[in-house]
Amino acid sequence: MGKFRHWIAAAAFMLIGSASWAQAPAQEPDQCAAVRAALRQDGTDSTAVVSCGNEELLTCFRKGGKAMMLVDDPDAEIWGVSENGTKDDGWIAVFNKSADAESVFVVSHEEMGLQTCPGNYALLDVWGRGPLRMGQEVTVKPKGVLFIRYRSLD
Numbered sequence: 001m002g003k004f005r006h007w008i009a010a011a012a013f014m015l016i017g018s019a020s021w022a023q024a025p026a027q028e029p030d031q032c033a034a035v036r037a038a039l040r041q042d043g044t045d046s047t048a049v050v051s052c053g054n055e056e057l058l059t060c061f062r063k064g065g066k067a068m069m070l071v072d073d074p075d076a077e078i079w080g081v082s083e084n085g086t087k088d089d090g091w092i093a094v095f096n097k098s099a100d101a102e103s104v105f106v107v108s109h110e111e112m113g114l115q116t117c118p119g120n121y122a123l124l125d126v127w128g129r130g131p132l133r134m135g136q137e138v139t140v141k142p143k144g145v146l147f148i149r150y151r152s153l154d
Helices: 002-021 031-038 047-052 055-063
Strands: 068-072 076-082 090-096 103-106 121-125 130-132 137-140 145-152
Touching (some): 031 055, 031 090, 055 145, 090 137
Antiparallel strands (some): 121 145
16 A cells, blocks of 8 residues: 555656646747748748737738848848738838847838838837837847838828
């Protein structure tokens, strides 16, 4: 009977201990992976979009057209995708390629590949940092991404 009690105690300890030790700390979703998946880039996993839980990201994934690379240089990569069924609405993704340094992106028609005439857009930082305006400088963390939603006001 004594051996049986030891087995019960050992099993209970293992269950309780493994349950608490196995819990990983909560991690924030990988925003770069989620944005690349929303742009439907090759080799990306669409579950990253869902796990991020951002409505604009999901809308981009569902309603976005084919993404187009606008800039590819050693420090940054900029992609644009228009929303299907609209004339001048869509999203811009600015990836900072540097692992060490922040980058500064100046919000402009030229950098985002947007029409300048008439060129009135409502701009929103999708990660919740609020509305943007033309000429504004936005800091992008190392290996981070700035994801912008644009809507034509014309």
